[in-house]
Amino acid sequence: MTTSAPAPLTTALPESMTASVLTEPRRIELRQVPTPTPGPGQVVVKVEAVGVCGSDTHFYETGHIGDLVAEGPVVLGHESAGVIVAVGEGVDPARVGTRVSVEPQTVCRRCEFCKAGDYHLCRNVEFYGAWPCDGSFADYELIDDDFAHAIPDAMTFEQGAMAEPVSVAVHANRKGQVTTASRVLIAGAGPIGVLNAQVARAFGATEVVVSDPVADRRAFALAHGATRVVDPTSHDFAEFDEHFDVFIDASGNGRAILQALPAIRRGGRAVLVGMGVDTLEMPVAMLQQREIALTGTFRYVNTWPTAIALIASGAVSVEPLVTGRYGLADVEEALLKAKTDPTAIKTMVLPGLAATR
Incomplete structure (x- = not known):
């Protein structure tokens, strides 16, 4: 007798979602793309806030950073926070509804670096917003369960997104x-x-x-x-x-x-x-x-609990850094804000925010 694999536990998700897609240098298109489905050990996060990083801007302007080249369309963005709305096989269904800050990388978990705890040095790391791995400028994103870090109820999603640069x-x-x-x-x-x-x-x-x-x-x-x-x-x-x-x-x-x-x-x-x-x-x-x-330094490793605690305690104050907010339709403007406005520090993309024009 054979049995089928358990279906992912999920809330009612749409078949498609809106994403801001980099199609070539200096060109981003707002597209409808399939909503991700969680596999074993994964969760789907409804994105509430995404910080714009200088690397996103560099990818937008040139199509590459060092030897990381966007060889096709890719969704940028990797500083994100949101709410878990679906879980895959092996993930506690009680995680649905959890507010999280996303550590935006997927690693093999088998190599010598991963096993030693230096998973950021994994040769097979897939980092969000670095082709071919889509990032967070979208309605939803997919992440390994243990890289979706719970944040306190009193922490805003913008603060949760800032756990990435704090890391x-x-x-x-x-x-x-x-x-x-x-x-x-x-x-x-x-x-x-x-x-x-x-x-x-x-x-x-x-x-x-x-x-x-x-x-x-x-x-x-x-x-x-x-x-x-x-x-x-x-x-x-x-x-x-x-x-x-x-x-x-x-x-x-x-x-x-x-x-x-x-x-x-x-x-x-x-x-x-x-x-x-x-x-x-x-x-x-x-x-x-x-x-x-x-x-x-190559990104970060085992930093999220510390980053979240520093923000939650007030030891690190991130709110004053946020100087602008844009919706998915205005990602291009958000990416260039630090270059067009000398007073800009950190720009946020809020997928739920309507276009500014």
Whole structure:
């Protein structure tokens, strides 16, 4: 006697949904596409809020980031939160209705990296919004059950979506080994730089200096985490020679990185988060003689519980970063907002929001 596989547990979902689809560089179309169906161990999330990331904008403008190339249509977006509306086989049906922040990656769970807990280094990782894996600029999205992290009832969906960029900062600060009384230098006062400053303070750093050439962003950083800000185009960095325990680059600017390296104390650490340059000539002799540890970061790993707790407790304040909100019909405008408006910090896409025009 044979039995069929159990059907996914689900609420009544439509057969199709609306999605903002990148069809080629600088062209996004609003399309009706099939609503995802959960497989074993998966859940479907009704998307309520999606943060716009600089990588989304770069994909939109060029069709690639480094060796990640959009070889066909793809839904961008990976900073999301929403409500579980369907679960697949093996998932507790009580999860339906749970408010969640989505960790936007799928990994193999079998390789040496996954088994060691470093699943972000999985060679077979599929990251949301990076072709061929569709992202979150849509009515619904599909995710592994354990990567849909429950958020407190008091947390807004926009706050839940911000757990993704906060996770970037948590991972960077962990790599930098930021701890009580650390002195931290951060290059770049965009969303990631500001969040790194707040996380550094939450981890116990007593001095957090943020460097950025834009006055408005310096002022914002000073009000939201930094203990001091400087203009890298005019400040004499000789003042900081061998001063900081940790340098975190959130700019991706080669000049900013090279300017900051002499400011790291002997035995200190440099963490490269920003993506901007593919190659950079480094002062190897100085790095060796001072035994400065230089590392990059690749997204994040095991960060969501910490990110959610930091936001929920108020140790990291994300609400002031949200400076604009758009519906799915206005994703192109949302993607370019940070470039067209110097006061913009973080733009949200709300699938339930009507078009602004």
